[in-house]
Amino acid sequence: MPPRSTIAKFPLELVKTACSNCNLRELCLPLGLNDHELAKLDELVSARKRLKRGEHLYRSGQPFDAIYAIRSGFFKTDVLVEDGRDQVTGFQMTGELLGLDGISSEVHTCNAVALEDSEICTIPFTHLEGLSREIHTLQHHFHKVMSREIVRDHGVMMLLGMMRAEERLAAFLLNLSQRFTARGYSPAEFNLRMTREEIGSYLGLKLETVSRAFSRFHEDGLITVQQKHVRILDTQGLKKLMTHERE
Amino acid sequence: MPPRSTIAKFPLELVKTACSNCNLRELCLPLGLNDHELAKLDELVSARKRLKRGEHLYRSGQPFDAIYAIRSGFFKTDVLVEDGRDQVTGFQMTGELLGLDGISSEVHTCNAVALEDSEICTIPFTHLEGLSREIHTLQHHFHKVMSREIVRDHGVMMLLGMMRAEERLAAFLLNLSQRFTARGYSPAEFNLRMTREEIGSYLGLKLETVSRAFSRFHEDGLITVQQKHVRILDTQGLKKLMTHERE
DNA sequence: CGTGGCGTTTGATCCACGTCAACGTGAATT
């Protein structure tokens, strides 16, 4: 969490946004940039925006012209199909980018919804491409971020394509744990920001199945769950479960 | 198919590779480039390589230093997990790029296998980044290609997460048909290059289920199938089936 | 021209997860 008090010390122009003063430098786009380059990136990250829980950052079908970096908060992206079904395609947290899917067609192809009050940085895409042409490091890092998204999606495909319910949930919890850890939070204890139904949609399961898997893990002493509060008791156990062969 | 005879007319240096003379210009990276830019791209596409059916273009774990454009042929990418399970993450055809997943960690994260005798162009990645900084159009097009891969993966996630077996196969056939069409082949008639097992792995189904779904489509007059030969008789029927609500 | 082997088809049975339904729970509102 960015300490509000330090922000208040800077003149307004700087407050507006400043990658150089952002504690997400090491997670987000600025990774690896020197001071001079950071200053240039500051110029292009135009607006910071706050969203309340439940608000949409963008909707499927809207024209694409910027990607977004999450400064704080938690999002989901989902796709709705005409027949009423929908699929959550991802959960995004602090330091991660939203909107990469819109580049291909210049139209957003999914909805991005804040799952808690959040703050995001807007990065106009043509500006980013311009600066990428100047700053080699930024260009390369951006390519890595896009590629990482592809790798992540392959992981989800494996999860959906060949894991059973409990394996999926174990993988999901371990993934969350690892991402919280990378952000300096406890690897073992966290609050889920999404409902059982959203987890289910992401994992290709019904909410009842998700709930039952949670209960099972609880019974087996792998975790404790109380509503949205999860504590992981046995990481190894979850890992073993995740890759368990069905003899 | 590139007519061999015209190739023979050019001096060897040009034959080695030449985007400017490639009939995939409109599908592949060169899209939108002018003659001068094309000439520069020619310089960087270093090597053409032939692979026989079954050969690996790269394997998971190998260092990444280039992406590949398919000049002719057909590939699958897959990921193997220690417990013996594997998942096909995609099928790639003429004009499509392979290896984008390797950018993030500088290591390939999947295997790319030729499903028929194929020919590919090697594009050293640092060179591509360099040229992208010079040629705005190339940069933007490359970003679009990466983004399109993300969108495609989201499509597969939806397929795996919320469609039932027959819906998945219908979506798969329609997708193939559309891609063959874009390449000037018949939209209605084609030979599958992959086995039932590979289709199943891609769709998150067992080979028996794939086989049964084929038979069902055949019975219902939607397609004809004979081993690997498929003819689509009722595109609309397949589309309706694909998005069919379960009442 | 058989012969072997892989890929495919088809049938019978099983089981993981979906579906339907009832009930619990906790946070917000008054």
Add this chain to the structure above:
DNA sequence: AATTCACGTTGACGTGGATCAAACGCCACG
């Protein structure tokens, strides 16, 4: 403190696709 409502849990039952098993077709090879 009472009420409400969205979310979560749990049970009983049904089913789509997995699993197991057998047979068939096609191609490569001696």
